[in-house]
Amino acid sequence: MHGIFASCTLAALLLAVARADHHLHHEDMKCHLISSPNADFAFALYRNINGRTAPGKNIFMSPLGLSAALSMLSTGARGKTHAQLFSSLGYADLVQARVNEAYSHLFQMLGQSQQEQKLHLGNSVAVRNDLNPLQAFLTGIQNHYAGEVFKVDFSNPSEAVSEINRHVASKTQDKIKDIVKDLDPSMALVLINYVYFRGRWERPFDKNLTEKADFHVNENTKVEVDMMKKMGRFDYYQDHDNHTTIVSLPYKGNTSMLIVLPDENKMEVVEGFINKDYLRHWHDSLYKNNLNLYMPKFSISVETSMDEALKEMGITEAYSDMADFSAISEEIKLKVSKVSHQAVLSVDETGTEAAAATTIEIMPMSLPVDVRLNRPFLVFIVEHSTRSIIFAGKISNPTAA
Numbered sequence: 001m002h003g004i005f006a007s008c009t010l011a012a013l014l015l016a017v018a019r020a021d022h023h024l025h026h027e028d029m030k031c032h033l034i035s036s037p038n039a040d041f042a043f044a045l046y047r048n049i050n051g052r053t054a055p056g057k058n059i060f061m062s063p064l065g066l067s068a069a070l071s072m073l074s075t076g077a078r079g080k081t082h083a084q085l086f087s088s089l090g091y092a093d094l095v096q097a098r099v100n101e102a103y104s105h106l107f108q109m110l111g112q113s114q115q116e117q118k119l120h121l122g123n124s125v126a127v128r129n130d131l132n133p134l135q136a137f138l139t140g141i142q143n144h145y146a147g148e149v150f151k152v153d154f155s156n157p158s159e160a161v162s163e164i165n166r167h168v169a170s171k172t173q174d175k176i177k178d179i180v181k182d183l184d185p186s187m188a189l190v191l192i193n194y195v196y197f198r199g200r201w202e203r204p205f206d207k208n209l210t211e212k213a214d215f216h217v218n219e220n221t222k223v224e225v226d227m228m229k230k231m232g233r234f235d236y237y238q239d240h241d242n243h244t245t246i247v248s249l250p251y252k253g254n255t256s257m258l259i260v261l262p263d264e265n266k267m268e269v270v271e272g273f274i275n276k277d278y279l280r281h282w283h284d285s286l287y288k289n290n291l292n293l294y295m296p297k298f299s300i301s302v303e304t305s306m307d308e309a310l311k312e313m314g315i316t317e318a319y320s321d322m323a324d325f326s327a328i329s330e331e332i333k334l335k336v337s338k339v340s341h342q343a344v345l346s347v348d349e350t351g352t353e354a355a356a357a358t359t360i361e362i363m364p365m366s367l368p369v370d371v372r373l374n375r376p377f378l379v380f381i382v383e384h385s386t387r388s389i390i391f392a393g394k395i396s397n398p399t400a401a
Helices: 026-032 035-052 063-074 079-089 096-110 135-144 157-171 267-273 276-285 307-312
Strands: 004-017 059-061 118-128 147-152 187-199 211-216 222-239 244-250 255-262 287-305 334-347 369-372 377-383 388-395
Touching: 026 035, 026 096, 035 059, 035 063, 035 079, 035 267, 035 276, 035 307, 035 388, 059 063, 059 287, 059 334, 063 079, 063 096, 063 118, 063 187, 063 334, 063 388, 079 096, 096 118, 096 135, 118 135, 118 157, 135 147, 147 157, 157 187, 187 334, 187 388, 211 287, 222 276, 244 276, 255 267, 255 276, 287 388, 307 334, 334 388
Parallel strands: 118 147, 287 369
Antiparallel strands: 004 187, 004 334, 059 388, 118 187, 211 222, 222 244, 222 287, 244 255, 255 377, 287 334, 377 388
8 A cells, every 4th residue: 555544434323223113713612622522532432442452453443433423323312312422422511512513613624624635534324215314313414424315225235235335435445345244124224434534744754764674562472564764853752751752743734643652561551541631741742853763564454343332431322222312213213233443544654646855854963762663552643623533543563454
């Protein structure tokens, strides 16, 4: 793959029939209203998923995509079902209308500045042919959540799976092709969230410096990777008190990758305390320093079942026969059947477009610091204008596709 891209789909929230008897400025602040609770949700979700992930396995997901999908779902929920969704998302002090406005502005902001990068975040609803959701629900999705609605014949499950997967593939540049594996013929709706990001490093790596090197998955396992190298001045911070080295790599545009490298044998310690306040502290503490940065070239794909994590985080009513999605349909009772998530991340030296440039960097006469990403590290892809954590994950094994 040429380029740095991250893409994920939350073929989320398969809504099944629950009963068998029916077939900075004020404007700028709108999206910032949800940035803090979304960040809290991201770290709570990461900790839960991490506790279910075997050692040496990669974690990669889009917290923003999941928050957007659950918020879209909440527009159709009422009563305790709605209260649990909002509480788990950190929106307990907000009303639906303000959350809708915040997402509307978020989608608008993310849709700008696409010349230097490609960032597409959106939602779709696949509706069974004979179901007519309430117009207010459909209008809300279209107006606030960059959503589109299309009909699907769930009575033919294999064709429905193919149709939804084709739709998802078209939204993620064919990076995610099989998010839905099977469908129950009684399915009522499938709510889909997709995130596609393609960025070019602001300062590319030199391909001629990429060499084979060992990556230590753990004390007993090492794998061979293509290790990229870049020398120069980077945004850097070493937090001795918290056992971490931080490097920020900007993409062209408003987005950057924040790399958190725990000291040796300190990954579990860092995962135990990391939250949005540490991330902000590290970001605010960055300073320019001379580095020799060694970073593996890799491409990973991670599928994650979110159901148990979401239930542990308080979203239980939505899965039960007591679920109240009466704002989606008054014809039939609905409940959540399954939440599936798939994310893909590829990192290489340059990006998808060839470019030539010459830069001369004037560096002070001090020895550069070596930063070697040759053991598990955390990555956060952050969009600055909306203060959003678009992607988050742990690279434990760069060779595990």
